Amino acid sequence: MLLQLMKISMAPSARMAMTRRIHPLVSLNPYQGIWTIKVRVTLKGNMRSYRNARGEGCVFNVELTDEDGTQIKATMFNEAAKKFYDKFQLGKVYYISKGTLKVANKQFKTVQNDYEMTLNEYSEVEEASSEATFIPETKFNFVPIDELGSYVNGRDLVDVVGVVREVSPTMSIRRKSDNETIPKRDITIADETKKTVVVSLWNDLATSVGQELLDMADKSPVVAIKSLKVGDFQGLSLSTLSKSVVVINPDLPEAKKLRSWYDSEGKETSLAFVGSGLSPSTKNGVQSMYSNRVLLSHITSDPLLGEDKPAYFNVKAYTSYIKPDQTMWYRACKTCTKKVTDAIGSGYWCEGCQKNDEECSLRYIMTVKVSDASGEAYFSVFNEQAEKIIGCSADELNELKSQDGESSYQLKLKEATWIPHIFRVSVTLQEYNNEKRQRITIRAVAPVDYATESSFLLEKILKMKISKIE
Known part of the structure; x- marks a missing residue:
């Protein structure tokens, strides 16, 4: 009788704990019957x-971790999504039952589990707020900054930990898919590999966590970020997704070790941007500016290259000619870098920020002729890469042209030619006057490291000799 009274007075989560055996996540499979997880x-x-052939709907997912540290992704659609979206709170512990499992799609796996879970409107979710049993917090699998190259444009997401070196103001970016304006903020982080990388925070992360980081930027906080996409903008960059998690000054061994390194020596150490020519070492599969290397003729001889999706290559070549009378730059908003127009009266109008500003900056957008032993091609180049090629900013080049005349301006362009670079380029097909043409765009520029280049060429010679012997 006493036991029955105790059960009645208990919270639902406690009753569930007493009446049901808790199954570890590692024991679950699609053929299992009734189970409860904590x-x-x-x-x-x-x-x-989302919208598909069957109509419109909504979806969201969570990642769940049990006391053994095992993780699984759970997805909810439509009615289940509406029912459980507010119920699930980040960091809280729950009892869950009456879900289904299926084999995880390897292309979209975000946790190390062979299965993924689906919860429907009949699934049961009870908060275990008073439970003392330890359940791990967000689990990170950190990738050092100098090893990010192997993830560029891949499906795998990465976790990083770094000291915040710079925080930009919030920018407004207009999304091409639906013309919606969304906030973005860039932070630059560094780690013990003495490399830095730019992380773009989007949407709420840009305005909430991003603002918090801006307010404490002078203290160089440590951040741990989970689930980042690795792109090739400026050679290599990171971007948050809707599922990304940012933790400031986390209580983690990796963060404490990084804090100690930065305070003792890191802040005085010379740091290099990870996108400016990654190491050609193949250790851990690191992709570099020396991987996927081709001659220009490989690109220009295939008129259909990049038709279905952009193709990416690395090329060692020379900037052989920069036409001085082309449009070299555009006037840009200092906040969001979008093109500005003359405002009524004075100043400049930014459509992206929807405001006037008395000043603007110049940003490169131009075409350069590039040559190697196999031929030549015209590359499109934008601001950051153009600065590396020319050796100064667009504002500085414009000032040189205005103050010292055309001769100094043309001499500066001439000095930038016939210098070897390693270029990472994307190749796409664009239609112009009903004719498809190749567009080759420089994504990253790195100087030629002659010791590395010699090693690369020697390795290539050895491979050719081995293949001939075989």
């Missing part, structure tokens, strides 16, 4: 809308 929400995605 897990912490270590990642919560945003609610997303």
Whole structure:
């Protein structure tokens, strides 16, 4: 009788704990019957809308971790998504039952589990707020900054930990898919590999966590970021997704070790941007400016290259000619870098920021002729890469042209030619006057390291000799 009274007075989560055996995540499979798990929400995605042949709907997912550290992704659609979106709170512990499992799609796996879970409107979710049993917090699998190259444009997401070196103001970016304006903020982080990388924070992360980081930027906080996409902008860059998690000054061994390194020597150490020519070492599969290397003729001889999707290559070549009378730059907003127009009266109008500003900056947008032993091609080049090629900013080049005349301006362009570079380029097909043409765009520029180049060429010669012997 006493036991029955105790059960009645208990919270639902406690009753569930007493009446049901808790199954570890590692024991679950699609053929199992009734089960109950006890897990912490270590990642919560945003609610997303979708449209397909069967109609419209909504979906969101969470990543769950049990006391053994095992993780699984759980997805909810439509009614289940609406029912559980507010229920699931990041960091809280829950009892969950009446879900289904299926084999995880390897292309979209974000946790190390062979299965993924689906919860429907009949699934049961009870918060275990009073439970003392330890459930791990968000689990990170950190990748050092100098090893990020192997993830460029891949499907795998990465976790990083770094000291914040710079924080930009919030920018407004207009999304091409729906013309919606969304906030973005860039932070630059560094780690013990003495490399830095730019991380773009989007949407709420840009305005909330991003603002917090800006306010404490002078203290160089440590951040741990989970689930980042690795892109090739400026050679290599990181971007947050709807499911990304940013933790400031986390209580983690890796963060404490990094803090100690930075305070003792890191802040006085010369740091290099990871996108400016990654190491050609193949250790851990690191992709570099020396991987996927081709001659210009490989690109120009295939008129259909880049038709279905952009193709990426690395090329060692010379900037052989920069036409001095082309449009070299555009007037840009100092906040969001979008093109500005003359405002009524004075100043400049930015459509992206929807405001006037008395000043603007110049940003490169031009075409350069590039040559190697196999031929030549015209590359499109934008601001950051153009600065590396020419050796000064667009504002500085314009000032040189205005003050010292055309001769100094043309001499500066001439000095930038016939210098070897390693270029990472993208190749796409664009239609102009009903004719498809190749567009080759420089994505990253690195100087030629002759010791590295010699090693690369020797390795190539050895491979050719081995293949001939075989």
